[in-house]
Amino acid sequence: MRLATSGGTIDLAQVGAAPGGGMDAGGPGWLARRGSTIGVRGRSVAVAVVVVVVAMLVGGTGLVLVLEQSLEQAVEATGRARAAEVVSRIDANGVATTVASLGDESRTDAVTLVLDAEGTVVGSSRRSATTALSDQRPDIGDYDSVERDIDTLDEGGEWKVVTTAVTSANQTWYVQVAVPIRIQRDTVSTVAVLLVAGTPLLLVAVAVAVWVLVGRALRSVERIRTTVAEIDARALTARLEVPPTHDEIAALARTMNAMLDRLQASDRAQRAFVSDASHELRSPLATLSTAAELAGRTSDEDARTRLLDTMNAELVRMRGLVGNLMTLARTDAHDVVAHPTDVDLDDLVDHEARRLRTTSTLEVQTRIEPVRVHADPALLAQPLRNLVDNAERHAVRRVALTLLTEDGEAVIRVDNDGPAIDPADRERVFERFVRLDASRTRDAGGSGLGLAITRAGLSAQGGRVQVVDHPDGWCRFEVRLPLGPAATAT
Template sequence: MSRILLAVGMRAKLAVATMAIVGLALVMGTGIVSLALYSALTSSLKTQATAQLQAIVDLVGREGLEGLNGETGAEVGAVVQLIDAQGRLLYGSRPGAPLTTLHPAVGQVLVEGITPLPTLKDIPGPVTAATGVLIDDHPVTAVVALPQVSQREAVTTVLKLLLLGTPVIVLASGIIAWWLISRSLRPVEGIRRTVESISSRHLGARVPVSGTDDEIGRLALTMNEMLDRLERGRRQQNQFVADASHELRSPLASLHTALDMGAGDPSGQRWRSLAPVMATETHRMERLVDDLLTLARGDAGTVPATRWRDVDLDDLVVEEARRPRSPGRVEVTFDVRPARVRGDRLQLVRVLRNLADNAVRAATSRVVLSVAPEGTQAVVRVEDDGPGIPADQRERVFERFVRLDEARTRDGGGSGLGLAIVRELVALHGGSVAVDRSGLGGARFTIRLPLHRQAPPEEDSIGQTVPAAPDRPGQDVLDQDTGGLSTSR
């Protein structure tokens, strides 16, 4: 049976289940109705028998046995008897033997002949009500018996009708269930056909929406939302591949040109001048490939997290601010307070470096790095005094291969992957990154990471910038013109 059910569809399964439930309910209902009807009829018959018995007792009490010679008031089919203490029949409305052996006391009413369940095979006996009376100071048993044939016929008729109607009702319920289920599953079949026709190259199709706020309608909306995400992911993937190919083409073209130029010089003198160019382009391509690999690992959820340990963010900020950079007119200052997180030190260094390099490229003259604990979070801020980022572009800057206007990419910038990597690595550490307007006039990137354990206080760092020169504690500056440390005046 189970194999058959597995081979058929959901409609057949639900229709069969509906028929089984309806059939079981009807059978149980038939039994309950029959029992209830039988109980009601026998109770009514008992009431009638006791009422007629009381009428006979009243009649005998007034007129004696002579009163029974006329109309007794008993119903048609009822049998009235008077039986003495020795079991002899004193009076009978019909010829026959005594109907009962009951000998109730005077005033006591006894009833027999009622069974708790109806009997359909044998003809049931009458319902007999008996009570004791005194006639001429002699105890006599008055009896009234009512037949149960009509009650049995009524119960039998109702039972037959219900049993005969059960298959019809069960079949009708199965047909109705099949139709309703087919109608309900029609949108699901449409969804299935649509999804079946969708391929990885054509994700623009959408499943039909019924327009009703039910499970099927919500399923269709959910499927369309999923298809939207898949299509968006596919477009981003294609764009990612196209942008990566474009970014790799430039250094490869430069290397190809350098190789052609070097090969065209039989003396080999050009190689000396081409070597720095080739090294620069190779390093650029290496960084791009490394960035692409980091993002690919993030998409696949395989960014390694096995090197996690306690990391003092204030130390990383100081190291990043003091990192030598190419000569320029931008000074980098920092303001740190102890803040310790749990994470991968190399990944956190990369986050700070990407933000700092981005700020230095955009800044006019100043970049400020800061870190401080705020509640249960360590907050790192990287600010510059450059042109800033428009409000409508602040979320877009974290997308891959996104560059803003030339004002924020003075030297041509990077590949457009730096901020995307920042968001990926910060999310890996359970944090968030956002950008708004800095008090310096430019952009301010804010990173929030969960504090792991508060770093021990240091007299020269808590509540102030780490001093680099004795004449003015609290301000350490990296002079881009000289590439060394100097004190900001």
């Protein structure tokens, strides 16, 4: 935008323009191109500078326009007040007396003329004003104003001319008051020049301030980065110092410490998992090695057959253990892909009850309601089988399977009349390689992974499993599965 003044023309669009380029040099496109190389500190400075440039451009332009309009209104108000004063004197004293007194007034900032109806000057406050200052002829009591470049007056330049009309002695007279606006235009020009000259200094101050403040803020981030970089698998116990401030840096430090807590817990669990897996595999490997050595030395066919049977049993045990380990590894890596569909849960429970009646001598009691859920049948069948096999190993004479709906969920209860699990161990039994002392002699060949696999498989489908109390003191495992929006009770 260009602003015309008596001292020349000022282009306000150049306010705050950087050397060698205008606003485009600091626009969003430039930030997008340079954002990957100048870093957070540089981007913050660039954004702050751009914002200040835009604010100065908009605010400076608005300030100059408002100032110019305000000063011009003040000039016009001065002209109107002077014209009204002359009109009131004509009404009170007449035209002749008023005209005679105009030249006696020492007014250097305004020129006052009295014209007759034909526009001839009959009185003036300045000798150089011998002709009308404008062609405006308003009605009685009205005021018209116009800006004119009048060279006939001593000062010359831009003037604001206010004209009004008055009736005296049955004639119409016109009063014209010209007020110079050169000073006001010079004031606006001076303000605009100061804005243009001061903007680069302001931009430098803003850039330095933002650079320093962001640098101080990033210093804490750098300390956090350095500390985290020094932490490795051997120093997972180290933690970041949380600053006493309640800002984003403190929140970042707390978040990093929470992440380190999770990493340490995961590392501890992984080490324990590897150690327990090695321990579980050591026993069958030792048995296989011993049996193979004895089979190679003996010539007794019966002994060799027994040794081969032992080796086959250990191989089956190792195959199951490795399969369980692979299942848990896929679960930990979230590599298990579910294929949910509508599943008749009562068919799965009934199948396990029939299987248990066929493969064991236990009494199997069932209470099965028809229930349908939306889940992956394969990921449901394995946890259910693990629970039934666990109940079979610990039962004395009876196993009970129950399926019903409760509170919008499918509920499966697997009970056995063996000893109940102590409340302190009810969560620990779902950990990997955990076998309670009371069950070690009974749970021959168990790896301690079945219940861990059960919980992981059910959790992947939004279900949960827990050990709960039984009214008769039995051991009870309870599974709860969401029916889901597409599941219905049949």
